[in-house]
Amino acid sequence: MYLTDEEKEMLESDNPAVRKAMKLLVKLGDIYGADEMVEITSAQASGVSYKSIGDPGIMFLREFADEGAKVSVPTFANPAGMDLEKWEEMHISKEFAEKQKQIIEAMKSMGITISSSCTPYLWSNLPTRNEHIAWAESSAVSFANSVIGARTNREGGPSALAAAITGRTPKHGLHLDENRVPTHVVEIDAELNSISDFGALGSWTGGKVEDGKPYFIGVDSAGTDKLKSLGAAMAASGAVALYFVEGITADPMEVSGLERLKFTERDKREEYGRLTESEDPDLVVFGCPHCSINEIENIAKKLEGKTLDKDLWVFTSKAVEAWSDRMGYTDIIEKAGGKVFSDTCNVVCPIEEMNYGRMGTNSGKAANYLPGFCKQKVMFADTGDLIDKVLK
Amino acid sequence: MNVEVRCITEGSADGELLVSTEPIGFYGAVDIDTGEFIEEGHQLEGENISGKILVFPKGKGSTVGSYVLYGLSKKGNAPAAIVNQETETIVATGCILGEIPCVDGFDIPLGELENGIGVHVDADIGKVEIRGV
Secondary structure: OOOOHHHHHHHOOOOHHHHHHHHHHHHHHHHHOOOOEEEOOOEEEOOOOHHHHHHHHHHHHHHHHHOOOOOOOOEEEOOOOOOOOOHHHHOOOHHHHHHHHHHHHHHHHOOOEOOOOOOHHHOOOOOOOOOEOEOOOHHHHHHHHHHHOOEOOOOOHHHHHHHHHHOEEEOOHHHOHHHOOOOEEEEEEOOOOOHHHHHHHHHHHHHHHOOOOEEEEOOOOOOHHHHHHHHHHHHHHOOOOOOEEEOOOEOOOOOOOOEEEEEEHHHHHHHHHHHOOOOOOOEEEEEEEEEOHHHHHHHHHHHOOOOEOOEEEEEEOHHHHHHHHHHOHHHHHHHHOOEEEEOOOOOOOOHHHOOOOEEEEOOHHHHHHHHHHHOOEEEEOOHHHHHHHHEO | OEEEOEEEEOOEEEEEEEEOOOOEOOOOOEOOOOOEEOOOOOOOOOOEOOOOEEEEOOEOOOOOHHHHHHHHHHOOOOOOEEEEOOOOHHHHHHHHHHOOOEEEOOOOOHHHOOOOOEEEEEOOOOEEEEOOO
């Protein structure tokens, strides 16, 4: 691989963290057949939850931090395994909290912003079209590539961190024009109204196209919240990192000759059914990916003056939680018996160690992950239907 | 028998061969404190990978597997070397972080290899030498 003088210097750096980071990127670049590095403008570090990375992850991050690792571009942390302030309310054990704090301290000392969210693009890290970035959380990768038009591969924890330290990533995959083209056409012949409808579409499509790049035709409208739901589900049931929605995220493209799929009302209904194992949740969760302020407002409106019979948790970023507090939405949700947590989510917190076994979600992503990662029986449904299910 | 391979991470090692014809996802499969393979139902269940020349087709599963290889190395329980048919990024990242010699392009039928035979891996020159074969 061609390396600039500056990149060669990093390979020989006195700082062991820089040296290791560059070596890792060069090796990965060689494996992928990259010809050169590309400079990045931001990074997103994954592998933040203690549940995900365990003790070996802590060892690695602490050693890296002790060796003097510092990020050289704005870098934002993915969700942790708990609300960093209200963890006791989540029934997180002291042992888990102690380990989680070690991870956070190591990342903080490297200069990573402890945003602990999968939606950095909603409040502070919004790249521009064609900017090269190195992001690691699969739904954020999908949103950045598809809706924003920035360029990132789906990085792992160490490779994203190495990119953050060196400000480089190997130029291959979705950094290159020739790979940013559709592989499948998906015709929509179904009503898509809610966030969960887009989650159902995403879950269905990811299972069909795997790591392909679907091109959707026939979507009338879809805002940020629905697109983040769509992309997240496709990255969970498959490994989709780039998609196109004709007329919404992309101008019409030449797609003749590609494999064609059709998503019908029946497919939608069957996907809801496939993702639902129990219609009697003992906990309803929203915020996978993390809720926007609009989603929290919608939840609060449905809960205003009502009382919940079962637990209901809303997951979001610290930034959005602050607005929710200010707007009184948190208060409404808490008065009804629910909770608003930030910094974590239903997939990366140790929910399987709490006394829940059946979870309701409006997220196609969560519905795919909860049975395996969290040993939960899932009810996958629209926001309103889930709330109705758990009201007194 | 000598097999030409590609270097993923530098180094050389001697050890006993331990082969899996199934891919390995290291996360949840190996105890980093002992090197014991603990994944139920896997071909290597009950084996110890510490100090072995570990031969398997390729990595799979969670990206956290990289940290497991790193942790094994830090605790002195890593394989002496890893030999793959195709090294994907999880194993490559783990071997780079843990400084475990690793090669790929090992294109001989894994099912015909026997555990316990002596193997020398020289990643620097891209060679795997299987003794007595």
